Amino acid sequence: MHDLAGKVAVVTGAASGIGRAIAEAYAKAGARVAVADIDAGKASDAASAMGHGAIGLAMDVTDEAQVEAGFARVARELGPVDILVSNAGIQIISPIVDFTYADWRRMLAIHLDGAFLTTRAAMRQMVEARRGGSIILMGSAHSHVASKFKAPYVTAKHGLLGLARVIAKEGAADGIRANVICPGFVRTPLVEKQIPEQARELGISEDAVVRDVMLRDTVDGEFTTLEDIADTALFLAGFGSNALTGQSLLVSHGWHME
Known part of the structure; x- marks a missing residue:
């Protein structure tokens, strides 16, 4: 399952953080990777x-024309897509009563519109190539639970579960699998930015945010690592049948269990 030789992968939001860790793992496993950011x-x-043979792609996942152009370039230079990881995302922390509509729409566009546009482009190539494929959406433990001050993020991450299930049903006849990775807190720049923001909103110290908010419900008080998520993405990319599709895999040190 860890041999991706001959496969073509597109990973969005892959210039840093989780996306880069996944792209690097795929490249080491032999895939030709398009690093989209x-x-x-x-x-x-x-x-x-x-x-x-990795290539870099300029891609705003909310821009239909950029997504289409990026996937067309991948097909020309690397071949049709076998693996998509829709990972691009941002976070904005604010109570609902203070959340601007512009920020709400921006969050949903990046997380949901981006997942749809990249999935559609990938599926079109997968169907035409007739060799199946794996679509991985980057959810969160917040695909299953809620936290204060993250209304659009939680809404979008819940929505990805529904999208993956529809992809799984529509893609099955063409051997296309779809799953959602749901990490706990990974100490990326995105999470580092949240620590002082949550401390301010909650009126507690930054250490208390880490201890009593982010890691309180884990079984061991540990952050999920980039390697944890990359290993999960590698497993899902290489899984060979529709036996594992339409599912969400929680990688959260037991923060949320199903």
Whole structure:
């Protein structure tokens, strides 16, 4: 399952953090990887560091034309897509009563519109190539639970579960699997930014945010690591049948259990 030789993968939000860790794991497993990110320079730098025929793509996942152009370039330069990881995302912390409509719409566009647009582009290539594929949506433990001050994030991450289940049903006849990875807190720049924001909103120290908010319900008080998520993404990419599709895998040190 860890041999991706001959496979073509697109990973969004892959210039840093979780996306980059997954892209690097895929490249090491032999895949030809398209590193897609809104920051073209960072995407190119990350791809250059990976080797294995990796390319960098400038892609705003909320822009239909950019998504279509990016996937067309992947098909030309690497071949039709076998694996998609829809990972691009942001976080904005605010109570509902103070949340601006513009920020609400921006959050949903990146997480949900981006997942739809990249999934549609990937599925079109997978169906035409007739060799199946794996679509992985990056959810969160917040796909199953809720926290204060994260209304659009929680809404979007819940929505990804429904999207994956529809993809699984529609894609089955063409051998296309769809699953959602649901990490707990991973100490990426996105999470680092949340610590002082939550401390301010909750009126507690940053240490208390980590201890009593982020890691309180884990079984061991530990952050999920980039390697944990990359290993899960590698497993899902290489799984060979529809036996595992339409599912969400919680990788959260037991923060949420199902």
